[in-house]
Amino acid sequence: MNIPLRPIALALITLVFSFTFLQRAQAGGGHFFAPVTDTVVKAECGSCHLAYPPSMLPSRSWTLIMADLKKHFGDDASLDAATTERIARYLNDNAADTGGQRFGRKLLRGVSLENPTLRITELPKWVSEHRKISPGEWKRKDVVSKTNCVACHADAERGYFNE
């Protein structure tokens, strides 16, 4: 019997190739951070800015942020106690060093877990990923602030932070 080896080998190579890249594409090529699914968290954290994926900061950062919502980076974002607690629990459960490790592990490089930054834009990985953005681009009218991810990352709401 004559088995056609070439077509089979070609088919296998194609399959392996597409699986590898499809998975990477689906995962956002390492730029995917699971978006907030809790409706309360999404509504409360997402009314002034993007409801940042909890896997973008370590648990300690979220605890510190949620401990003083009255002075939330200069704004009053205070909420009733029950809502505050619900949001804090969700963020802590899905943080970069807890439930969200699969997405946020790389962001924690060079970050102290005891005394971490509270700003995603100060994470060493964030800084290096954005090093090529010129000052002019940051000043674009629709960008407004470095915290406005969606200005450049169109699919940020769904968790994709590709270029």
Place this chain on the structure above:
Amino acid sequence: MKLTMTCLLTVLLLPFTASAAGRDDLLNTYAAAAKAASSAYSGFSPARGEKLHSTQFATGKAETPSCTTCHAANPRLGGRTPSGKVIEPLAVSVNQARYSDPLKVEKWFRRNCIEVLGRECTPLEKGDWLSTMISQ
């Protein structure tokens, strides 16, 4: 057949009537509080509300001297938060979902009045402002 159509129409319009009822409740609550605060109270004024909306108070946070710092001066248009996120229009005519949740309305009055005026708004101010946005 006619009954079916009526039922269908009622169900379809329910979300709108529900939010309208929520807004009326809010206005009634503010009216009662305004009356209790001053015997001179004689109803809310959309014109006063419009003035409140555009006044440069500069008595709260330096970055937010007026409502129109973040919200558009024309309530039918959207605005932007300091972080750049788009804010949906305030006018009910273009944004039916507005002011249907009293707790949400109170939360934002509290935060925003403190940031812009440096104090909480009075029931009269809240009612005036709300009636402006409902009438727009």
